[in-house]
Amino acid sequence: MLFRSALTQLQRRLYSQHASKLTNVTNNEGVKTITMCNPKTGNCLSIPMMQELISNISAEWECKDLRVIVLAAEGKIFSSGHDLKELSEEAGRESQEKVFSVASSLMRSIIECPVPIIAAVNGYAVASGCQLVAQCDLAVCTDISKFSTPGVNVGIFCSTPGVALARSVPKATTLKMLFTGKPIGAEEAVQTGLVSHCCSKEDFDKVLDELCADIVRKSRAVVEMGKRFYYKQIDQDIMTAYKNGGRVMVENLNLADGIEGVNSFVDKRKPKWTHS
Structure with a gap:
């Protein structure tokens, strides 16, 4: 920034x-x-x-x-x-x-x-x-x-x-x-x-x-991504915000911690965050 x-x-x-x-x-x-x-x-x-x-x-x-x-x-x-x-x-x-x-x-x-x-x-x-x-x-x-x-x-x-x-x-x-x-x-x-x-x-x-x-207790990388998008989307019209929000969520899913989070849920275990 x-x-x-x-x-x-x-x-x-x-x-x-x-x-x-x-x-x-x-x-x-x-x-x-x-x-x-x-x-x-x-x-x-x-x-x-x-x-x-x-x-x-x-x-x-x-x-x-x-x-x-x-x-x-x-x-x-x-x-x-x-x-x-x-x-x-x-x-x-x-x-x-x-x-x-x-x-x-x-x-x-x-x-x-x-x-x-x-x-x-x-x-x-x-x-x-x-x-x-x-x-x-x-x-x-x-x-x-x-x-x-x-x-x-x-x-x-x-x-x-x-x-x-x-x-x-x-x-x-x-x-x-x-x-x-x-x-x-x-x-x-x-x-x-x-x-x-x-x-x-x-x-x-x-x-x-x-x-x-x-x-x-949460992943810093996920929280950071979420906070940045939250403040960005406030000033956008709703359809633009949804479009950009979908893109950010895909990026989130492909973070190391995003992958770990989904896998840990499926495996029914606590996630091990790397904050990346």
Whole structure:
């Protein structure tokens, strides 16, 4: 992919050093957890924070051991959205344009990442923080979590968060959030499809671990192929999507893991994935 090839050596060095105070990265049995650790600012999506998230998400894409990414946060706020200082009149138009350019790159890195990305939300996800949740492939939240796009309250309509919301939840919910700025709770977030799982704070880690384990047990090669086609077909008309979907499924059947999967089903045994 073009995005992957465009990664700079600097980004890779930043990832390997893990020196920043904005995020923390851990790896455990195929699960990479990227934790935003700037709770004093509500884990705001400043330009440095977004650049670091891009670097962390984009690292190790070729490693077969990487199977799923969890995007988490310290504190009571998952993310408060963009740093308004970078969007102020004093910051200037160039800074404003850079904020949304980097934000688009962050969302694109989630889409183009070969493995599923799960947002782990325990608290508030606001404005572009809510956009970040909506753009992730899956989301798990605690029952105290809330999601909002309150920009309209301060004269800044949440147009870019609306892009992700419109592709994740029904029109009525999206526009209610955008027009009123009022938050929706965890229960409504599940009902409308913004998040896939909701649980108590006590069960949060267990539910998240089980979801990650379910993905890790699958063939990475098959999941990667499926994720890439899913995002590609969204923008296609239905007949084109079916035509291309049939072609992708044939390609899938001829993957090493596709062949192994069919054979293991016929032989009534567990498949032995090579992730190729």
